[in-house]
Amino acid sequence: MTYIVYDFETTGRSARFDQIIQAGFVAYNNNFQILESLNMKSRINPDIVPSINALRVNRLRVSDSLNEKFSSYEMTLKILNFVSRFKNCFFFGFNSINFDEEFLRQTLWEHFTFPYITNSKGNKRGDLLNFVTMSHAFKDGSVNVEKNEIGKLTFRLESLAKANYFESKNAHDAIADVKITMQLFELLAKKNKDFLNLFIKNSRASNVEETINSQELFTLHSYMFSAHRIYLVKKLLKHPVYKNQIIGFDMKYDTDQLVELNEKDLSDIYSKKSFFRKIKINKQPNILHKSFALKKEPYSNFSHDEIELKCKQLNSTKFLENLKIILEKESMDRLDNQSQELKFEEETIYSQNLNYKDSVLMKDFHTEPWDRKWEFAEKFRDSRLKFFAAKHIFRNFPDQLPKKIFLHLHEKISERISSLDKLSFTTIPAAMEEADNLSLEFENDDVSRESKEQLTEYNIYINFLNDYYNQKNPIPIKFDSSLSKKLFG
Numbered sequence: 001m002t003y004i005v006y007d008f009e010t011t012g013r014s015a016r017f018d019q020i021i022q023a024g025f026v027a028y029n030n031n032f033q034i035l036e037s038l039n040m041k042s043r044i045n046p047d048i049v050p051s052i053n054a055l056r057v058n059r060l061r062v063s064d065s066l067n068e069k070f071s072s073y074e075m076t077l078k079i080l081n082f083v084s085r086f087k088n089c090f091f092f093g094f095n096s097i098n099f100d101e102e103f104l105r106q107t108l109w110e111h112f113t114f115p116y117i118t119n120s121k122g123n124k125r126g127d128l129l130n131f132v133t134m135s136h137a138f139k140d141g142s143v144n145v146e147k148n149e150i151g152k153l154t155f156r157l158e159s160l161a162k163a164n165y166f167e168s169k170n171a172h173d174a175i176a177d178v179k180i181t182m183q184l185f186e187l188l189a190k191k192n193k194d195f196l197n198l199f200i201k202n203s204r205a206s207n208v209e210e211t212i213n214s215q216e217l218f219t220l221h222s223y224m225f226s227a228h229r230i231y232l233v234k235k236l237l238k239h240p241v242y243k244n245q246i247i248g249f250d251m252k253y254d255t256d257q258l259v260e261l262n263e264k265d266l267s268d269i270y271s272k273k274s275f276f277r278k279i280k281i282n283k284q285p286n287i288l289h290k291s292f293a294l295k296k297e298p299y300s301n302f303s304h305d306e307i308e309l310k311c312k313q314l315n316s317t318k319f320l321e322n323l324k325i326i327l328e329k330e331s332m333d334r335l336d337n338q339s340q341e342l343k344f345e346e347e348t349i350y351s352q353n354l355n356y357k358d359s360v361l362m363k364d365f366h367t368e369p370w371d372r373k374w375e376f377a378e379k380f381r382d383s384r385l386k387f388f389a390a391k392h393i394f395r396n397f398p399d400q401l402p403k404k405i406f407l408h409l410h411e412k413i414s415e416r417i418s419s420l421d422k423l424s425f426t427t428i429p430a431a432m433e434e435a436d437n438l439s440l441e442f443e444n445d446d447v448s449r450e451s452k453e454q455l456t457e458y459n460i461y462i463n464f465l466n467d468y469y470n471q472k473n474p475i476p477i478k479f480d481s482s483l484s485k486k487l488f489g
């Protein structure tokens with residue numbers, strides 16, 4: 001097996017609207033030896049409003065980003081080329097499933113490539129954070145974990161590196177974080193062979209489902225709100241709409257009255273979500289043998305007969321049928337709300353499949369020269385693909401777009417990033433507020449000259465974006481070193 005460990009530094013937290021500005025990938029063999037690595041940065045895109053807090057974490061100036069050699073388009077194709085060279089891989093990072101992988105999927109999808117490369121074609125995906133928290137919860141002394149200033153455990157990568165004596169001089173540098181992640185993985189893999197096997201096994205949804213189906217009760221572990229959460233769970237049913245979800249029942253609750261409720265009353269109980277556990281089997285949940293939970297209170301206080309009776313009651317046909325109806329109604333309502341909420345093409349990665357003809361055409365988009373890419377893009381039937389194609393040209397060679405398309409896209413971007421609404425991504429008004437708040441902090445704190453200069457550049461850039469996207473008759477501008485020189489000298 002080849003391990004591919006990866007990490008991204010980004011302009012913000014929104015996988016749909018922010019971008020990867022540094023990508024670190026390292027391929028390791030079974031002996032934890034480096035086979036190959038990729039470490040690269042990209043220029044900031046003109047339709048992205050970066051968060052100053054994200055730039056501070058990454059210690060990045062806007063001028064540095066504009067001066068980078070590669071565009072995000074070039075970086076994405078290099079990432080694809082790198083990961084495609086390896087077969088039967090185990091992809092993982094630290095907190096990667098909910099963060100880095102969503103960025104990876106989004107950028108691959110927007111660049112007309114297959115987005116699910118980490119969990120298809122023989123590959124598996126995991127998240128080292130799951131391995132770390134599981135090991136800490138059930139294997140004393142397996143990993144050192146620091147406590148923060150209020151006495152809570154902190155599973156931040158930087159803190160774990162310090163606590164376990166790993167070198168971490170360049171924290172929040174993508175390739176440095178990758179190497180720390182691998183050191184942590186190697187430590188746990190050598191100490192906990194049984195948990196390593198479990199970690200890898202749980203990386204496949206089919207394996208998780210098989211494990212759950214093979215035993216009436218199982219242990220579910222997660223780390224939430226600064227505490228280990230350990231549950232003894234009985235499977236109730238597979239979600240009737242979301243095929244990667246299993247609904248379980250937390251066995252610490254009483255079942256006598258619950259199973260006799262009608263659909264309406266059960267629905268009221270379900271909405272509180274205290275009794276039920278949703279297990280996303282494709283997110284590498286920590287699923288273990290029931291014995292782990294049975295050793296913990298309150299489950300250790302129940303007799304075998306009490307647990308057996310609860311299991312029998314939960315098998316009630318009427319109860320399970322009512323629950324199924326509730327789940328179906330909830331899902332339909334959610335899907336309706338989502339379809340109404342989706343305003344932008346970037347948000348539709350999971351909402352609509354591509355037609356076959358477009359999927360064939362996508363492969364050829366990259367082979368076309370930039371002065372012919374728009375002509376080629378007009379062959380797409382899916383309007384989203386035309387939008388992404390226009391955006392790629394807008395980002396890289398905006399003068400190659402027909403004037404009408406350029407102006408339309410400029411206006412569309414302007415409307416999005418100038419919004420006064422509170423959104424999941426950074427807008428120009430939000431960026432200005434963020435910068436103002438930081439300026440006030442700087443007045444009261446002793447901060448470095450570098451931090452002040454970083455903020456100064458940021459303010460200049462945000463004001464430039466504001467001016468540019470408020471122009472009624474804008475001209476195409478390349479966001480590269482020439483712009484950096486113009487803005488910052």
